[in-house]
Amino acid sequence: MSVILGINSNHAGSSASVVVDGIPVAAIAEERLNRIKYFAGFPALSITRCLEIAGLNLSDVEHVAVGRDSSANLHKKLEFAIRNPAKLLNLASIRRKSKAFDDLETMIADHCGVDKASFRFKQHNVEHHLAHTASAYFASEWEHSAGITIDGSGDFVSCLFTECEGNEIRPIRKVFVPHSLGTFYTAVCQFIGYGKYGDEGKVMGLAPLGEDTYRDFFERAVIPTEKGFDLNPDYFLPFGANQGMEINENGEMIVHRLYSDLFIKTFGEPRERHSEITKRDEDISFGLQRVFEDRYMHLLRLLHKEVPVTRVSMAGGCALNSVANGKLLTETPFRETCIQPAAGDDGLALGAALYVSNSVLKEGVRWKMENSYLGDEYSDDEIRNEIAKYDLEFQELTRDELLERTSEEIKNGMVVGWFQGRMEWGPRALGNRSILAHPGFPNMKDILNARIKHREAFRPFAPSVLAERQTDLFEHDHPSPFMLHVYKIKPEWRERLSAVNHVDDTGRLQTVSRTENPLYYDLITAFDRKTGIPVILNTSFNENEPIVCKPSEAIECYLRTRMDVLVIGSFFFKKPDAGETK
Template identity: 40%
Template structure:
């Protein structure tokens, strides 16, 4: 049985499963080259069908992560906002009209569009609740038979936070928090107050900047913006900070009076901005920890699954691992909306069809791959000289180049699902060089100086780096690094002494494991600096994308499978 899962608003994506096994999952942005692509994921669907070796006629169920008719609550919130300000009402109405006319109504045409594009099929089409798809994306691919589940984002149809419990084939909602109270929208509004762009996914920047500041404005945020209502609820005061006005960089007199003027895009980042970021980050973490305490008391489960865009906050996740009452935490690599395509497919298979569970998501490598010859042909077409080397020669040579200071574009195997490059579409460099972070951010990635870079490490040494064994194949948690390793791998240790690791298991990604191991043989440090293979665009997908990036950017070598390209002769 084949089931196709879809997301279409932001971070459009497609996933296909066969008898409960994940066959393929990919974001549309990787093909369109448009970040956070919004729209029907035609190319992703085409890839999924091709990877499965089937046509649409073989698909029995198609599942969408949205119920487009759930509009009443949002409409009422828009009307209520009119009593606060005309600008707030207008921002909501303009956004709502655009969503309904361009997105929600179009969802009713999806079955017809699928058949028109991919041929006749008798599939059954399912419209599913957004947050239940988030919950399913985590629980049904986790190793847990039972778990508490918390999903948090900007909003689904009208829900922003969902508390659930998962048991076997069933996810049971326990409590919903609805608009306008949203942790995701709060953090996005702060993102724009700091002069970044929520539509570009710049919330990452706030989290990175927070490590440089002190939570000077914590009391203001906790009392006037994001406040706890009991120990299982929270409220966002949109009179003080409103997500929809923040989209247009409009802010209330009160917040400007308390925090100072909002930062303009491109303006110098000051200590005040760092402290605002630190304050927003801390109140988010503390709020989520309080919610999780209630969820634990309600369920008494030791396992926790997290999903939704807020679950990408890896600093928060580190505190959850260390401070929450849960013993085990699972977050899949595409925790945001793209992952809802995964959740939609598994929700149908397990919860609706009652089919038994057998799959556990241990890696993120479910995107397209390209043969060695396809990579070589792309290089020939680009007129680029290259060598073809077996792994026995290539891996030690690349490891040595990195140890000598080279930045390498590394392209192998199937592309990662989710926003993290995990050793198949990565820039790799030497984590021992303290200046490597500045070099990569400024000269290669062309991004802000404060953005942290992450380590890929052999799982076997995680206990040495963090003082305890740690397993995170998805680079989605932040932990404190031991004093010894802070000095040994400074390029991947943030200013607060933490790092966001990818732990690599040999049987999951053997070639990447061997490369890290070769680097360890040379340097005594089996860790590589790993950041995504992209420059102001989506992560590269095809060999042609990698070649184009190599031709336009400033890094030293390109590896496409077993094909090695050097910018400068060794």
């Protein structure tokens, strides 16, 4: 038996995975367990829990794959140091921190509380963008595809073109820092008051409210070239050794200012976080997203010239831009995408492990990701023991009763917490750790925001749609099982899907098949029978925190919010005042 432990550590999205005989059996982001959003420290809890799920110990691990390689791209780092001698000491400091992984045995032993004398693993450092590519390509059944990864940066690279064939990933071209579409997006987000790590998705939702007022300004910010693109240095502060980010003592990502004074000279003072969003801010977000999409498509067209196929494997934080992903299918020569749900840096743990299995060990086992459910799972007995700690009335229902009661409550406008099966891998709730609601109930979007989510009014909620009904409701047929594509909603459905229809008549859909998630599929089917709508509104089960992982976290969220119903395993809870306006 071959056992590979994958790790993303000391980087945003700290995580772990376990791959046994070429097949992933568990993958979890550390934030789900320690409750620190985008945690960037060591994934001790994830390592321990993934091994527990696999029924293994650290002594069983034969290979540890780390999604970073400090020795990669040394020539570019040296070039940068020579041109910027003031940064030489800072780069040396980063190199020293990276070399901590040279003693990975001690690091794992100290953080996980085990004796390293029992270890027998071989360490593999996989370059950041290779691990990203592997997380997508080796999650597909394809034998040949183009590959592209785009993000802020990793191992001194912000974009990698590859050709993926068989068990090999062949690098073709790299874009090196400081040139980075991720940096561009984050810098503009900062200026309009969204400066926390991970805020970029919010601004993607704001963009359709704006107009193309600042076209000339944004066109000059990112210059397309024959090999990729360049950032205009006038727009950004000089590239620093920490690449604009650092990790604080709590393992949280801190993003330093990236934009230059040119923004202030052009637009005035930056928006303060939580202050009113003005027309200027909407138009800036529109300009940002438009230019991002244009350069995204430019990179994909360049890639297609190098690898003229119709399939593309995609990863990196920028691959979470679901609006761009929906458009690339009609604006580039690519017709199929493979993007696994943890496309950001949390996915490095899985990607590094899959790279070692396929490209290093050549195990000859090809895994296709059929669903995202690689996390924790709790039995009804475990859930019952947790419920006993609370003074709550509940009913234990059969499967059919559960589906009937839950679909009826959603039909009647109740807000339902839905906690079932194994937790999702990646940042999206995909029907196992979800809050569910009627997608066309009057004012449902406002109800969810007022009662639970407390999000900005412009941010859309997502529709989960029966896979076979996708083309009845949406203007594209490419599946989106991991909620990573945005498509136009057909005109005749927009009013009936008012709570998930964004201002530009789009939806970030999740297509649901019965093979992927039988229980969730059957729930949507039951709701469809009652309403004629094959869609349920789906948002993450949380309240300004990482998505719930444990039954106790689901119960606590249910109790402290104005959620009406909780369905956890076979157990059904409903508040006496459910549905009442408070």
